[in-house]
Amino acid sequence: MRIQKLDSRSKKNLLEDLLKRSPNQYGQYEEGVAKILSRIKEEGDNALFAYTEEFDHAKIDKNNIRVTEEEIREAYEQIDSGLVDIIREAMENIRVYHEKQKQYSWFDSKSDGTILGQKVTPLQRVGVYVPGGKAAYPSSVLMNVIPAKVAGVDEIVMTTPPGRDGKVTPTTLVAAHEAGVDVIYKAGGAQAIGALAYGTESIKRVDKIVGPGNIYVALAKKAVYGHVSIDAVAGPSEILVIADETANPRYVAADLLSQAEHDELASAILVTTSETLAEKVSEEVDRFLETLSRSEIIRKSLDNYGYILVAETMEDAIDIANEIASEHLEIQTKDPYNVMTKIRNAGAIFIGEYASEPLGDYFAGPNHVLPTNGTARFFSPLSVDDFIKKSSIIGYSREALEKIHTKIEAFAEAEHLTAHANSIKVRFEEQEG
Amino acid sequence: MRIQKLDSRSKKNLLEDLLKRSPNQYGQYEEGVAKILSRIKEEGDNALFAYTEEFDHAKIDKNNIRVTEEEIREAYEQIDSGLVDIIREAMENIRVYHEKQKQYSWFDSKSDGTILGQKVTPLQRVGVYVPGGKAAYPSSVLMNVIPAKVAGVDEIVMTTPPGRDGKVTPTTLVAAHEAGVDVIYKAGGAQAIGALAYGTESIKRVDKIVGPGNIYVALAKKAVYGHVSIDAVAGPSEILVIADETANPRYVAADLLSQAEHDELASAILVTTSETLAEKVSEEVDRFLETLSRSEIIRKSLDNYGYILVAETMEDAIDIANEIASEHLEIQTKDPYNVMTKIRNAGAIFIGEYASEPLGDYFAGPNHVLPTNGTARFFSPLSVDDFIKKSSIIGYSREALEKIHTKIEAFAEAEHLTAHANSIKVRFEEQEG
Known part of the structure; x- marks a missing residue:
């Protein structure tokens, strides 16, 4: 996998690359x-x-x-x-x-x-x-x-x-x-x-x-x-792993590959503060590729949308993760819950070296239908919320309405909606007229 | 306002009429x-x-x-x-x-x-x-x-x-x-x-x-x-009032008009079990129309999308209300909370004769940005939910993953996603290999 230093140029290129996967011209x-x-x-x-x-x-x-x-x-x-x-x-x-x-x-x-x-x-x-x-x-x-x-x-x-x-x-x-x-x-x-x-x-x-x-x-x-x-129109899948020098390179590599096998538009990105880890992960990826059955798809998606980025600080790594807003985010660092608190944008956050992404695809319980392609900035995983809807309930008594009726009338009249004002007025006309 | 008996024919016509308001051909x-x-x-x-x-x-x-x-x-x-x-x-x-x-x-x-x-x-x-x-x-x-x-x-x-x-x-x-x-x-x-x-x-x-x-x-x-x-693309506004013989015809008329004044596509519908109320409301509407400043708009929207429907039973009235799925629904009946329990589809439900719709537009507190044109079947009022999003959190230990790892591997393999299976396997290979 290509290894790059995380700087403003590589960041810009990466973000532009990822956007290319967006289903625009249909x-x-x-x-x-x-x-x-x-x-x-x-x-x-x-x-x-x-x-x-x-x-x-x-x-x-x-x-x-x-x-x-x-x-x-x-x-x-x-x-x-x-x-x-x-x-x-x-x-x-x-x-x-x-x-x-x-x-x-x-x-x-x-x-x-x-x-x-x-x-x-x-x-x-x-x-x-x-x-x-x-x-x-x-x-x-x-x-x-x-x-x-x-x-x-x-x-x-x-x-x-x-x-x-x-x-x-x-x-x-x-x-x-x-x-x-x-x-x-x-x-x-x-x-x-x-x-x-x-x-x-x-x-x-x-x-x-x-x-x-x-x-x-x-x-x-x-x-x-x-x-x-x-539900949301799903785009191509992606994983982003944030890792430091304590991460197991073999696990990280295997997790990147699990996402890359989906299709040629899938994206697998590692952001790490450790150059050593970056190199070891790249080696492990090569090793796995020799044995995996879907290696052809994986090679293509890694060539197009696979990156290993070396960040100077954990803050920089977190910043780019928030900008990418990945569907799946793994945190394999010394203090992963601390990192989690700084994550704004991600579909699902996998914490620690035993929370590998396929665990979430099949078994853990949270939904695997997740916002893709940067939409975790504003969309959520599929959930029970998607299958309910709400109605507001408003009940008022004469006593309650009486205290405020002139204010509603004044507000409606300020908006020149006189029939709105009238519908309040009419309820107090006997009294006042 | 036109008064019709609620039957399968008038219902079909009404539903078709309302759909005409939908912004289709732009x-x-x-x-x-x-x-x-x-x-x-x-x-x-x-x-x-x-x-x-x-x-x-x-x-x-x-x-x-x-x-x-x-x-x-x-x-x-x-x-x-x-x-x-x-x-x-x-x-x-x-x-x-x-x-x-x-x-x-x-x-x-x-x-x-x-x-x-x-x-x-x-x-x-x-x-x-x-x-x-x-x-x-x-x-x-x-x-x-x-x-x-x-x-x-x-x-x-x-x-x-x-x-x-x-x-x-x-x-x-x-x-x-x-x-x-x-x-x-x-x-x-x-x-x-x-x-x-x-x-x-x-x-x-x-x-x-x-x-x-x-x-x-x-x-x-x-x-x-x-x-x-x-947010949802808002369509034309509408009100539906369910009323029985206990409703005040003057209040009902004023509330219908408050919605009809919005624009010529607005719809105001009364469904009542009382023929007497139907006639009285129609008379009150005519009376108000003489004095209201936006009577020209109101006349047009009532001509196009205003209806008074006389239903044989309260159940029929409730059924049509659920089919129309009105943005605003007023319940002005003897036992309005009982009726409310049977309402599936409505943006906001106004209960009792003092909960007139403009109270909700301006003052009560619930949001006035509501699903229109039948979309209350599946959409909700604008709410705090619209301005948050969620991320799933998945943390697992070796102990927790170990208990289930072979099952996840089997599931992934059943789906022919071998790199998914591999990402779980690799975490237990030292032990087993």
């Missing part, structure tokens, strides 16, 4: 996606089945679009029962963590009859998109479904593209069934997003769509945003 | 907005000042783009000191309510060395857009700034278009100063949004942009979304 696909969405909106199921035949080469109709209990049973037979046990244990950890995110309705009352509050309501229906084929990750199913489940969503529907044989990836079915998905539909791509957003004869409209997908899915989600809610 | 402006944004990104201040001259006909440069203390003093001299007192009192109510929304970092530890948590961090820099001229509402300044203040945002910057004389609306300045805005820039339109999103020599990039604006501002916000965060 204009060429937007029109096609818009057409698919509008056909789904107008023609419903007919369009959905036609697109499924065109893109997935599968014959799906209203009688077989729903995955049956029989198909789920078959899926269990096809996967290792040891994996099912692991999925269950991971699921329990994820559930326990997300339970702690639950927010509750509250109110505050005064003895004059004022009641102010905030009512928390789970979303009614949520759609989870799951990619098909090779890109199907059971861990991703769990991470998207369980927070919705914990939030108390009434109905969780899943859509996932069928293979040519009309079947769905068995690990997806098992993970969905374990996590408590209510219905699974065989539909993929922009057409599935359209069906979830607008509804068809077979698929009922949902309130929010979450889950990863290819560029068509991402653009379709963006297009229907506002009509329904969506 | 394609014609998008290109112009994209051009402004890209010039701001490339040319910074120069482009910003050129656009300000072109659109606002004001000469602004790097020496006068910031509102000075002197200008703020002048603004105070131009507005009624009584209004300042009212603003202060409203502000205190808003602050107290929003304080209750604060979320805190938490963690959970186990004696094996596991620490899982969630760190809450306020956004660093937030931009508040405030329209100029007639559309400048001091109440809107308070509602956008105070939640950011309560969240602990480091720096709140405001942009607002200057008049031809290079001055800014005095009530905006006073409200901004009272609410604690750090800097106010004289810039408006899509060019101001571009400056906040990308930064220029004079204006530093922010993490999130909030606040209302015209169609150019709305499209610019949508275009920069992802590069920064934004």
